[in-house]
Amino acid sequence: MLPISTPLPSETSTEDPIASLRDLLERSRTPPRQEPKATPSPTSERPRSLLGEVIDTHHSELPGYVFVRWSAGSEQVARWLECVRTVVPQRGDRVLLDQPANWPEALVVAMLEPPCPGAIQPPPSEASQTITVPSGQCVRIADARGNSLIEVQGSSQGPVVRLIGDDVDLLVDGKLRLRAEAIELRGGRGGVDIRTDAETVVRGRFIRLN
Template sequence: MTAQRISDPGSAVLYEERSPVDELVDAAPARLDEAPPEPLAGLRPGEVIVGECVDAQHPTLIGRILVRWATPRGPQERWLPSLHGLAVRAHDRVLVTQPSNWPEPLVTGVVDGFVLRPEAPRAEAARLVLHSDEALRVTTAEGEPLVDVFASETGPVIRLLSEEVDLELKGALRVSARSIDLVARQGEVRLNAADDVVVQGENIHLN
């Protein structure tokens, strides 16, 4: 539908009959390539400053943190949006950027932190639910079993089903856990290295 000009027989005034589409167009927000609104006080378009995170948990909104920074007019304190997946905690120093076409500053990075950074949450791509008597099995194209994944009373278990297994990497292999047990049910344990073998611990027991 388009707007039509209609004349009132009893009046010389012309008026337009507006369609719902016309109302939506008028109510649409300004495009990003149009002139942006005035930025917050103390920040110019394109400016990057360092602020302090006062509170990393907004009471209702996800992805907004309370940031304080100094300006010629005095300290400013605002709830600002942060980049997706950015881990910010209270008392962290953060980079605050004022885009030239956006009405408020954005938190774009963490300068430093006093605690270990938590791992950014990952989107779940797929899920397979296993009952206590079920396992996920990986086989070859010929049906030869390779790996079983299942749950036990102590936690998840990954069981390699081949008689011999080679674990090969081009780079470094790091294994990290609260404690590590290496058990050879039959046979010996060998350590071979092309360079020094370094063993560090509070106490080293050899028998």
């Protein structure tokens, strides 16, 4: 009988050919791993500058913030925004808003100077009319019976508007706003009477009572 040849130890294989074939098929079915796409950061947004108007200057919980309104296309936007340290606007001021690239909201960075009294005003529209009042005279509006209602005249300190009558009512369906650099209210011997059906709020950096 011929001797049976025994395989050498180096030629001995312990791998299962069926399992190896199964692994190969599984690898061919699995799609290659994809790296996650980079999400754009909010800091990549382009900064922009806007022009707004200050509506309110006092926030009970956010000192240094003012309430600003501006136009965004066809819409009106109003928000509380923080001011830079050197900018202290007042109500009615026009302010410049700038949004840094790494900040989620705009900042109030500057104020625009109010128009000078001698500044060139835009020409009136065709529908408007201008009435020139000579010095020392006034324009008077009267009712159908000839009773005077309003007088308007010029003075060295500016225009003077006089409402003629013992009792005058200013009636507005919505909100009445008085805007000026300084407001002074004076009452005579009749006193001053302030009444409201709602809450009364007095706001100011300093409030003096005397």
